[in-house]
Amino acid sequence: MKQKESINPNLKALGESATLAMSERVRAMTKQGLEIFNLGIGESPFPVPNFIVESLKTHAQERSYLPVKGLPELRNAVSAYHKRQDGIDFKPDNILIGPGTKILMYLLQLSHDSELVVPSPCWVSYVPQANLLGKKVQLIQTSFEDKWHLSADKLAEACETDPSKPRLLVLNYPGNPDGGTYSEEELKAIAEVARKYEMVLLSDEIYGEMHHKGQHVSISKFYPEGTIISSGLSKWAAAGGWRLGTFAFPEELGWLLGPMTKAAGQTYSSVASPIQWAGVTAFNGGTELDNYLIHTRRILKKLSANCANMLRESGARIHQSEGAFYLFPDFTPFAENLAKRGIRSGKELGEAILNETHVATIPGVSFFRPAEELTLRMSYTNFDGTKAMKASEAIPIDQALPDSFLEEYCGKTLEATRKICDFVTKT
């Protein structure tokens, strides 16, 4: 007997995840024996810090379901972490632990009856999650000239059309796909508008610890009553596959935490116990983590500056990366040359670069940029992080890494960048 085919209409327009699809392409091309330069994946190249791995091993026998909100010891550790890092008090009871922040974001969008407001470019999943839930989305376009930043004026303009509408604003910095961050003045101005329009603000600070100068500032400082801070182990602890994400709520947003916790209880129940125990160790931090972060930042900062300079010198429009591990070059200056070669969109550009030079990137359209814009996201992470970390540890921290360090330990990322420059400049 044949079943009645019936799919939720919200899923019909849903595309596959661009980043995961690119990983599949890279896997398939590698299987064919090709050497691929993978600048497509948003994953830390470094190992999980050893003391966190040891903690996971120690707790492998922890086998019971845990409270939906999370292990009390972990909620204490996350609360203490935000006090230490951001100078903000969150009650342990106002911390929610999830299997990654992605699902917490989905449950937030499910629980908050609101319109999603998000600047473009933005991370790949905020908008599809809203689409899945049948929510309205207001994308605020930014530009290269704005450094891809949301301005308080543009935000206010977007709210003016219907000032009383409930809105969920998502801000992500250091940002994926551009690697940029916001100044305190910018954050204060955005916070003021968010307060005026009584918005709920989700501050996606998953890359906060990967600010290349270690100077990340949370917008929660300027809008404490309306901001949820999102963090987790995926990026700064390089443990994306462990699936541990955290949301910190101010007391004033308790009305949202309650329904989200119920939704969590009816969906994922709780995060794996050993992972939460290892999370306690990670969020408690200490000198080993501090040193690890000092080296990751030093390597990423130097590498991103070199790649950005190469791209700029070749004629691309590019901002320096200030955090995370992304660059977001705009190849519009080459539009005429590329059009002669049949390339008229970011997607076509990414495809041609992959096919001809075997360098994988992700086109700007996947981050909600206009299709014809010639932007690409490059993750400058195609190197062996374990080797690079060891080599960096041997160089005193008050000394700059020499250029030869990058050639020796991050050569593939440099070569991939050179290949992109050669591709766009050739006539």
Ligand SMILES: Cc1ncc(COP(=O)(O)O)c(C=O)c1O
């Ligand atoms: C900006 C941003 N936010 C959130 C996430 C989701 O991270 P996770 O679900 O692993 O916590 C990612 C992952 O790539 C990201 O880049």
